[in-house]
Amino acid sequence: MALRGDTLTDRTYQKLRQALMTGALLPEQVLTVRGVAEDFGVSLTPVREAVQRLVVEHGLEVVNGRTIRVPRLDIETYREILKIRMELECLAAKEAAPRISNEEIERLDAVVQSHLSAINAGDAHRTLLENTEFHLSIYRASGQPILVRIIEGLWLRVGPTLNLLFPQYCGSLTGHETHMVAMDALRRRDGDALGQAMRDDLTHGSRFLIRLLKP
Structure with missing residues (x-):
């Protein structure tokens, strides 16, 4: 058919x-x-x-x-999006912590390891792919579809610009380390700690990216 x-x-x-x-x-x-x-x-x-x-x-x-x-973000637009992401992604993470299933936590363990493997291999595209899967999977577990749709709309605009982080940023393990902190918070069902881990992850990557976007 x-x-x-x-x-x-x-x-x-x-x-x-x-x-x-x-x-x-x-x-x-x-x-x-x-x-x-x-x-x-x-x-x-x-x-x-x-x-x-x-x-x-x-x-x-x-x-x-x-x-x-594909649009190229200017620094002012990126900073505005970043401020919004800080609030909404932390909110989604806090909502996800008590709701996410044990099976999904186990799956995210594999995503974290795949992310680490991509970093070590210097594979920029797979690093971004696994990073996106990790974050959005947590937010989708919040059970807040309107919130998730807004967050995805922000990722839609930022995603291509994240390529500017590579190759220099690709070797950094800070992103992996914050993901490990997030996984620990997930296992403990600690929404505040999970929200802080998401905030820390955004903060670190954005500092590097803002330097690259400055005229």
Whole structure:
């Protein structure tokens, strides 16, 4: 049975959205409708519709009426997003601590180890991918879908810019260490400690990134 057009659009949108959130796309990278359609194995229409949705969400931008490009954040926008993330992600973490299942905690253990492996291998893309999986999995465990959707919208805008952290930042184990602190807080169901671990993780990475974004 053929897939409906709206299903293809939704799937294409989710794939592009995931690519933006995990840093698979770079700041100022130019996309073409045809290229995305070929990569995803869909027709042009679902790509156009997915791109339109992401333009509205500021995940993509259209330049000169036709060029699709990944935005590059300026330092003022990044700082504003960071302040909002500090509050919302800590809130989601606190809500997640008493709700997250033991099975999900075990799965996150594997994500943390995969993240460490990517750092040690100097694999920037996999480092970002596993970092995104770790954070968003915790926030999704909060059981607060509106809050999570807002947080994902912020990651959508920040994800590509995180590529600027590499290769210099890729060897740092600070991110892994804060993830280990977060895992300990999860096991103890300590929402305050988990929220602080998320705040510490954001603080450390943002200090490095802000230096790179300064004109």
